[in-house]
Structure formats: structure tokens, C-alpha cells
Amino acid sequence: MRNLLDLADRYLVGGCLGMFRLPDEVATVFHRGEGSRIFDVTGKEYIDYVLGSGPLILGHAHPAIVAAVREQVGLGSTFYGLNEPAVRLAQRVVEAVPCGGLLRFGASGTEGTFTALRLARAFTGREKVLKFEGGWHGAHDYAMQSAAPTHAADYPVPIPDTRGIPAATSQSVLVAPFNDPERAAHTIQTHAEELAAVIVEPLQRATRPEPGFLETLREATRAHDVLLIFDEIVTGFRIAWGGAQERYGVVADLAVYGKTISGGYPLAAVCGREDVMSWADPRRKATTSDYVFASGTMNGNPVGCAAGLVTLDELQKEGVYPRLYEISDRLRNGLEGIARDLDIPCQVIGDGPVLQPVFSRARIRNHVDGLQADAAAARRFGIEMIRRGIFVTPAGKLYLSVAHTAEDVDQTLEAAEESLKAVSRQR
Ligand SMILES: Cc1ncc(COP(=O)(O)O)c(C=O)c1O
Structure with a gap:
């Protein structure tokens, strides 16, 4: 993997594909994705809440999409x-x-x-x-x-x-x-x-x-x-x-x-x-x-x-959106509950399968309100999550897919508790 990261630094502007450059401590190169999970070239597994910056609402390599794409590429x-x-x-x-x-x-x-x-x-x-x-x-x-x-x-x-x-x-x-x-x-x-x-x-x-x-x-x-x-x-x-x-x-x-x-x-x-x-x-x-x-x-x-x-x-299948909301609420409520128990000022904003932890107790109505929140803590939280195998955009939004399960969310919440403790130690 080091070799690929070095090559990326040598040949790609900024060693990345655009605005999304992972901090060096969690830099990685992805190899494949399946459902809610992605795997890097070393085989390390992550639960993915980036979802390609949003398109993968069915999760990675959904079998029906793979089949449809294969068929079309052949045609x-x-x-x-x-x-x-x-x-x-x-x-x-x-x-x-x-x-x-x-x-x-x-x-x-x-x-x-x-x-x-x-x-x-x-x-x-x-x-x-x-x-x-x-x-x-x-x-x-x-x-x-x-x-x-x-x-x-x-x-x-x-x-x-x-x-x-x-x-x-x-x-x-x-x-x-x-x-x-x-x-x-x-x-x-x-x-x-x-x-x-x-x-x-x-x-x-x-x-x-x-x-x-x-x-x-x-x-x-x-x-x-x-x-x-x-x-x-x-x-x-x-x-x-x-x-x-x-x-x-x-x-x-x-x-x-x-x-x-x-x-x-x-x-x-x-x-x-x-x-x-x-x-x-x-x-x-x-x-x-x-x-x-x-x-x-x-x-x-x-x-x-x-x-x-x-x-x-x-x-369009029966029950998809209620389930997407249910799983998203499990994550949202779980994160807010952990932050409350640890007395960390963190709220989760968003709607349904789009959510974002914000380190502030103040009401967030617009961009300037968001600027008052602790961006460094949000970034640190994201990096700690990635280190623990939860792939997120540091200080950014999380997306959920229909492939995410209650078990994924529970595993994410365990990592979130450790990550929030690490953030609070560093504040
Ligand atoms: C709301 C919104 N509009 C427009 C865009 C731009 O889309 P693209 O990156 O495909 O050009 C994005 C991308 O993140 C977006 O989130």
C-alpha cells in the first residue's frame, strides 16, 4: 500500500482525486466494496458511510446493479x-x-x-x-x-x-x-x-x-x-x-x-x-x-x-424508506445518546439517511451557525472513526444505504464511543 500512496503522491495532484484527501494517519487505497463494507488493498475492512459521496444508496456492488451493468456493457x-x-x-x-x-x-x-x-x-x-x-x-x-x-x-x-x-x-x-x-x-x-x-x-x-x-x-x-x-x-x-x-x-x-x-x-x-x-x-x-x-x-x-x-x-420496493429511516435513526439516536452520557456537546443534524455529527449545543440553522461549532473536534472524531474501521468524511456528512444493518450501526456506535472518548481526551 505504501508504494501506491507514494505513486499517488508522485503522479496525482495533491496525491488524491479531488477535494477529498484523507489525513496521512488514515490514508488508504481501496480495493473493493460489498454492501455496507469496503476493503482496502491490505484487506482492512471498513463500514462505509461515504458511499462514493452518496451515489451508492443500495450499497457497494449490489448484485442487481452488477448484473444490469454487465449486461449493458456487453451490449x-x-x-x-x-x-x-x-x-x-x-x-x-x-x-x-x-x-x-x-x-x-x-x-x-x-x-x-x-x-x-x-x-x-x-x-x-x-x-x-x-x-x-x-x-x-x-x-x-x-x-x-x-x-x-x-x-x-x-x-x-x-x-x-x-x-x-x-x-x-x-x-x-x-x-x-x-x-x-x-x-x-x-x-x-x-x-x-x-x-x-x-x-x-x-x-x-x-x-x-x-x-x-x-x-x-x-x-x-x-x-x-x-x-x-x-x-x-x-x-x-x-x-x-x-x-x-x-x-x-x-x-x-x-x-x-x-x-x-x-x-x-x-x-x-x-x-x-x-x-x-x-x-x-x-x-x-x-x-x-x-x-x-x-x-x-x-x-x-x-x-x-x-x-x-x-x-x-x-x-420502490415496499418498506424501503421506512427501513432506511429506522436504521438512520438508530445511528442518530445512538450517537447523540453516547455524546450525552459522556457530556460531550455533540448533536446529530440531518434528515433520514443523511446525517452529520456537529460539535456544538447551539441550534444550527445555517452555514454561519455551523462555523461556530468545533470543527477540529469533528475532524478528530472522523479520523478516530476511520482508524477504528468506520469510513466517514472527517467533519462531513454520513450517508446510510439500504445495505446497512442494525449490526453495522451497533458496531459503529461502539467505535463512536471510543472515538468520542479519544476526542474528549484531546480537547
Ligand atoms: C447538492 C449537490 N449538488 C451538486 C453537486 C455536484 O455534483 P458532482 O460532484 O457530480 O459534480 C453535489 C456533489 O456533492 C451535491 O452534493
Whole structure:
């Protein structure tokens, strides 16, 4: 394994694949996954709560996905043109999601939110978008605005999260704190003439929307003909079959899906109102300038779509969501109980199979509240968990899959107790 880590350091920028670089003390190279478990190249086993950053809601190497993918790969891995898995997955997604309408596939969540925003700008003829501080919509220049800032913005002016973004792009993005309906409504009203869309993660990272917040966004956007875009890349088919729109009872104009619909392959989709989505119809290009380019080599890739179809088949089975919630609650309540017994200020935020331990007793309503929590303790806790064979994103969210069992959770709680004790010794 050392050799592979050295090679990674030698040839991969930062010795990693992106923003996720494990601390050296728990650095590892994975070999395989099965259900809720993953194994590194030394054979060390972990219970996995990262799940590929969310896509593996059925767990690793689910037999039905493996079979569907094998079959599709044998038939051909990509065509660029229409293929049956893509058509059938589009039907399943549109029929399931409350905003329905028409759908366009893409290859990543980043592409999905980028396309949704472009559609909104074209449809409304306005240029600006409002997003929320701490909201994550991927890597493009409109998304990397106050997505993970270390301090509050001077609202509504965002703080770019990375170098390399043109100032003009930043100027086209407005930012507001999550869960502050008055400020959001005021920002929408003040900028209505130039505002194309409001984009929101309805469950922002792991922070739940307070009653009335999403409803206010819906009313204010509708009142000013601004489009409401739900980024359901995490929540879609995860916190409910109909995603956040079903769970929180607010219907968006457009919604973006990724992770869960992909079955673990590169796949995402934008869907929603027909009058908006139809701007991406290539037939319009010849006849009107009212056209939006939204296309890519891997759009509707049949392997990903075949895996996505199997995922939805499994998720639609009787009792899946209640069980997912039950197992998640077991972990959430167990973690909070241990922290309480040890008198450690740790709460578990999130909804259903998305949860996050936060080292603070204060109410977490938005990103800035989260900044007051003890991030070093959260990170230490994560590292201690990985050392004990529980794979998590240090200081990040945990995802549960249908493959996680009560025994997995109980084993996790044993490791959590030891990890929390180690954190408290080091405070
Ligand atoms: C809510 C949300 N939106 C968008 C994205 C970007 O998706 P991708 O990493 O596939 O580009 C992510 C990824 O974590 C996400 O969680």
C-alpha cells in the first residue's frame, strides 16, 4: 500500500482525486466494496458511510446493479444516440418527481446545476441567480460562490470559493443565509428585475429547512416570475421517493438529480417545467434564437442509466424508506445518546439517511451557525472513526444505504464511543 500512496503522491495532484484527501494517519487505497463494507488493498475492512459521496444508496456492488451493468456493457457502453435504458430512466424520474415535465441527462451534478441555471437565464431573459451561503451545487463558477466560506458574506455579495473565477461571474450571483425567509424574500424582491433563478439545496448539506423557509422561496419566486431550482442531487430518491419536494411539500420549477439516480456511475439530470426545459430542444435551434445548448458526449449513458433503473426498482420496493429511516435513526439516536452520557456537546443534524455529527449545543440553522461549532473536534472524531474501521468524511456528512444493518450501526456506535472518548481526551 505504501508504494501506491507514494505513486499517488508522485503522479496525482495533491496525491488524491479531488477535494477529498484523507489525513496521512488514515490514508488508504481501496480495493473493493460489498454492501455496507469496503476493503482496502491490505484487506482492512471498513463500514462505509461515504458511499462514493452518496451515489451508492443500495450499497457497494449490489448484485442487481452488477448484473444490469454487465449486461449493458456487453451490449455496448455508449452510443451518443437514444438507448432504451436512458428512455426508461427518463420516464421513471419524470413520473416520480413532483415538478415532472421534461428531462435532460448530463454526466455530473456540476453539469446539471450549470444547465439548470443557464435554462433559467435564457427563459427569463435575466442574468442573476440567488444561492444560499453554504449551499453546494458543484464545481462551476456560479456554484463556487459562498459554498464553503470561512466567514459570513456581506449579503448579497458572495465570496468566491476558489481562485480563477471571473469577477463578472461573481457579480452575477447573489447570496443569502439559509433559513432566513425574510432576507431571502427581500433579496428576491429587490433584485426581481435582474433575477433569473433561486437555487437551493432544500436540505442544505445536513441542515434542515425550517418550516416556512422553502414555502417563502416558492411564494417570492412565483410572485416575481423567478424560477425556483431545487438541487436534489443529495435529496432526490433519498429522503423520500419524491425527494425533498415530496418530504417538505414544496414543488420547484426545475430540479437537478445526480448521485442516487446514477447507481454509482457518472450520471445526472435536470427536469421540470416543459415550457422551460423545451428551450433545450435542438429542433428549436434552426427556427428561433430561443434555444439553450445542453448536451454532452456521455449524456444518457446506457451503463449509468441501466444502473439507475435498477436503483429505482430497488428503492420502490415496499418498506424501503421506512427501513432506511429506522436504521438512520438508530445511528442518530445512538450517537447523540453516547455524546450525552459522556457530556460531550455533540448533536446529530440531518434528515433520514443523511446525517452529520456537529460539535456544538447551539441550534444550527445555517452555514454561519455551523462555523461556530468545533470543527477540529469533528475532524478528530472522523479520523478516530476511520482508524477504528468506520469510513466517514472527517467533519462531513454520513450517508446510510439500504445495505446497512442494525449490526453495522451497533458496531459503529461502539467505535463512536471510543472515538468520542479519544476526542474528549484531546480537547
Ligand atoms: C447538492 C449537490 N449538488 C451538486 C453537486 C455536484 O455534483 P458532482 O460532484 O457530480 O459534480 C453535489 C456533489 O456533492 C451535491 O452534493
